[in-house]
Amino acid sequence: MKHFLKVTDFSADEVEVIFQNAAEFKRQGRHTPSLLQRQSWGMLFYKNSTRTRVSFEVGLNELGAHAVILSSGGMQLSRGETVADTARVLSRYLSGLIIRCYDHSLVEEFAASGTIPVVNALTDLTHPCQLYADLFTLAERWTPGDGKADIESLKGRKVAFLGDTACNMANSWILSAAHFGMEISLAGPAEYAPGKPVRDLLKQADLPETFKFTTDAAEAVRGADVVYTDVWVSMGDEDEEATRIAQMQPYAVTAPLMAETAEGAYFMHCLPAHAGQEVSQEVLDSPASIIFDEAENRLHIQKAILAALAGEPR
Numbered sequence: 002m003k004h005f006l007k008v009t010d011f012s013a014d015e016v017e018v019i020f021q022n023a024a025e026f027k028r029q030g031r032h033t034p035s036l037l038q039r040q041s042w043g044m045l046f047y048k049n050s051t052r053t054r055v056s057f058e059v060g061l062n063e064l065g066a067h068a069v070i071l072s073s074g075g076m077q078l079s080r081g082e083t084v085a086d087t088a089r090v091l092s093r094y095l096s097g098l099i100i101r102c103y104d105h106s107l108v109e110e111f112a113a114s115g116t117i118p119v120v121n122a123l124t125d126l127t128h129p130c131q132l133y134a135d136l137f138t139l140a141e142r143w144t145p146g147d148g149k150a151d152i153e154s155l156k157g158r159k160v161a162f163l164g165d166t167a168c169n170m171a172n173s174w175i176l177s178a179a180h181f182g183m184e185i186s187l188a189g190p191a192e193y194a195p196g197k198p199v200r201d202l203l204k205q206a207d208l209p210e211t212f213k214f215t216t217d218a219a220e221a222v223r224g225a226d227v228v229y230t231d232v233w234v235s236m237g238d239e240d241e242e243a244t245r246i247a248q249m250q251p252y253a254v255t256a257p258l259m260a261e262t263a264e265g266a267y268f269m270h271c272l273p274a275h276a277g278q279e280v281s282q283e284v285l286d287s288p289a290s291i292i293f294d295e296a297e298n299r300l301h302i303q304k305a306i307l308a309a310l311a312g313e314p315r
């Protein structure tokens with residue numbers, strides 16, 4: 002059974018096919034073939050969401066499947082039914098399960114206990130659907146020819162990640178850079194440097210620790226092809242809000258910082274953004290900013306991910 006819990010769950014060759022299918026879905030517009038006709042997929046969300054929730058529900062609908070929206074609080078899970086039993090029961094009804102939660106071990110337990118594909122729609126550890134959309138968005142720009150997005154176009158590009166360099170998005174970028182052959186420099190307060198969780202992810206995937214970490218924002222962005230940032234206070238980190246905002250001020254992405262990048266560099270953010278905190282409004286609105294293309298591409302890439310998972314024999 003194939004699951005999508007981490008960016009490394011598909012090889013570069015498999016991602017190339019996912020990119021081609023996503024580009025095709027994008028070209029065809031909303032009238033895509035019903036690859037998942039009459040299937041039902043569960044969507045279990047323990048955290049807030051706008052993009053992920055809507056793009057998955059729309060994507061499932063466009064592929065001919067029905068989305069069953071599940072709230073953790075409304076299920077017997079919240080009254081003590083085990084994850085293992087829940088996964089076994091849901092596997093009798095559904096064709097797949099999309100989960101957003103806190104502890105990454107929950108998606109792993111659902112995947113291990115059930116008999117249907119599980120998709121990680123964000124955990125505290127990693128956010129692989131966002132990464133595939135981001136990489137596809139860059140590949141679209143870096144691949145010659147209209148409507149093409151080649152995974153090879155990412156090779157050797159330089160990414161700078163600023164702010165909370167231990168969050169799920171930073172972890173996902175570090176893992177992606179190693180998996181797809183990109184360079185990555187991260188800058189943030191030493192207290193929020195990449196930690197053991199991402200080192201373990203690299204080790205599990207048999208990938209080298211090639212990322213660079215610095216506390217100097219200008220050093221990280223110098224010559225970068227992409228500058229990426231995320232919120233300073235992720236869902237679940239609200240107790241540390243004041244400290245985080247105070248410590249991360251030097252890592253705000255501003256126009257003078259963007260001037261240090263390579264010619265034609267892009268600014269990216271998974272959204273939601275807090276203008277005036279991790280990024281200035283000027284940068285968000287600048288021609289370098291491709292934030293809404295990233296958001297749109299969540300829909301196309303997730304349809305291709307769902308098609309890849311549904312294609313596995315069960």
Ligand code: CP
Binds near residue numbers: 050051054123
């Ligand atoms: N980027 C992202 O995952 O957005 P949502 O939290 O709105 O789903």
Ligand code: NVA
Binds near residue numbers: 123168231236271273
């Ligand atoms: N790091 C953020 C990402 C939101 C899409 C969070 O986990 O809240």
